[in-house]
Amino acid sequence: MPRKVVAAVAVAASATLVVGGAPIAHADPNPAPTTQVAPKPEKKTPEKKAPEKKNDRSKKNDRSKKRADNTPAAKPTAPATVTKVNWYSAHRVALWVHSPAMNTDIQVQMLLARDWFAKPAAKFPQLTMLDGLRAQDDQSGWIINTNVEQFYADKNVNVVLPVGGESSFYTDWKEPDRGKNYKWETFLTKELPPILENDWRSTDVRAVEGLSMGGSAAMMLAARNPGFYKFAGSFSGILQLTSYGMPQAIQFAVRDGGGYDSAKMFGPPSDPAWKEHDPYLLADKLKGTSLYISSGNGVVGPHDKPSDIPLLATNYSGVGLEVLSRVTSQQFASKLGRLGIHGQAVYRPSGTHTWPYWQFEMVQAWPQVAGALGLSGDKVACTVGDAFKKAPQIRGLGGCLTPEYAVPGGRAQDFRNGRIFTGPKGPKVVGGAIGGVYVPTMERLGLPTSDEKTGRDGVKYNTFERGKIVWTPQTGARVE
Structure with a gap:
């Protein structure tokens, strides 16, 4: 104005x-x-039902x-x-x-x-x-x-x-x-x-x-x-x-x-x-x-x-x-x-x-x-899970947000700076934009086999049992 x-x-x-x-x-x-x-x-x-009639008195x-x-x-x-x-x-x-x-x-x-x-x-x-x-x-x-x-x-x-x-x-x-x-x-x-x-x-x-x-x-x-x-x-x-x-x-x-x-x-x-x-x-x-x-x-x-x-x-x-x-x-x-x-x-x-x-x-x-919202008593209550206590990456993940929990084929735990998963090559961290793309592709890719790595020209990537997720400034994160 x-x-x-x-x-x-x-x-x-x-x-x-x-x-x-x-x-x-x-x-x-x-x-x-x-x-x-x-x-x-x-x-x-899922297909939703057609709008209900005006005289519908549903709660x-x-x-x-x-x-x-x-x-x-x-x-x-x-x-x-x-x-x-x-x-x-x-x-x-x-x-x-x-x-x-x-x-x-x-x-x-x-x-x-x-x-x-x-x-x-x-x-x-x-x-x-x-x-x-x-x-x-x-x-x-x-x-x-x-x-x-x-x-x-x-x-x-x-x-x-x-x-x-x-x-x-x-x-x-x-x-x-x-x-x-x-x-x-x-x-x-x-x-x-x-x-x-x-x-x-x-x-x-x-x-x-x-x-x-x-x-x-x-x-x-x-x-x-x-x-x-x-x-x-x-x-x-x-x-x-x-x-x-x-x-x-x-x-x-x-x-x-x-x-x-x-x-x-x-x-x-x-x-x-x-x-x-x-x-x-x-x-x-x-x-x-x-x-x-x-x-x-x-x-x-x-x-x-x-x-x-x-x-x-x-x-x-x-x-x-x-x-x-x-x-x-x-x-x-x-x-x-x-x-x-x-x-x-x-x-x-x-x-x-x-x-x-x-x-x-x-x-x-x-x-x-x-x-x-009924969340007055809600608070973070977790410690580092048994599967991850000896993982050196824990030091860079910030505090835990959840207890350890099951995922297909292994275990996982959420931290402020990413999620850590068990895998065939030991615990690995997936986070940021790569962690986002991993959510809908986890079943297809399997568990991580590397932490995030940085290649030439600033390209970042994580490898998984059945593929790789790559991030570049130009394309964002994508499955390769």
Whole structure:
């Protein structure tokens, strides 16, 4: 958003909105690209049943079909299907899911639960993490800007990272814009869940959180689909959409964030759709959901570069956006208090609208997320397995994440920096992008016969009983 616009909007919002009196808990905040690998061969998902009739009263559908405006999300004409799978590593996988509602493939990345391999019959709760206004079409901002992959490596939750959705607010738009037919609410609450639950060992115990636009969307989705999410978290979200000046501020934002028109999202400001998607007006629908609301206040903080003006960072747009976030978040938390709905409100004493603060909030919110997902008592409990105690490679693998477990033909154990397997030539480590390609090809290749080696021109490879996986900067990892 242009500096003058942001400053004007921030001042207008601050002047017209009365800051609520919710209790404030202060917290001081203390953020690696990865390599693409060859995709897994196309996986056919089981054929799904046709959409059920409106009068179907099944318990499973009842959890998600009711929305705050009393209308169901647009029902897909056919089930969503997975068209491609790409393994970045053994615990990070990308799915391309064809959305019938949007008539396009949507990339969804997953960080698989800690015990995914050690407990192959187990299912795990899921946490969806939403991106900001400038979401890219090729990669999640959480992957690019934070240590999300490392942070969740020791946690037993399937982390879901939708990719794309620039300026979408993750909602169903009235009209297409800029060649995109956004139907994100339908995708996230109707089309994607059966794939995650049927094919990727996720339960229907869900949480959602996001930064900025994603924080607004997290509260919006949770309120419009009561009971669908056990937890909703907003990190610097804008939590009022219909207050004086806010539709205009959002129009400026989506224009600046890709040239979109908010009238194609909700119609003109007078359209009822604005109120039907306003987290502040839908707050009563959040009763029973664990809620986390946070923001800074625009004052220069530890992750900002000070300007020549006292207390003002050089990130001028980040200053204005964080002021809007603080004002609307406090109003939202205040309304929750008036409604008797508990929400954890954590306001930082400084900081602008930028990624290092959202990395901090991701970590700070986790204990509450874990409680909502039933993971409060979950923790790493392992020692190096008997098959690997004498393996010299153990020293470079970091701490263990799982106990030793059985794999076809041998044993394995997961560590922070890779997986170690027994094999015909002793314990061998497989990790990184090569470890990702090994997941869907393990039965074909057999057990490893070497650790990762580096050949000429920086080529890396592991050998196996029946083949080799090679990685180059140009091609990523592939089976040879």
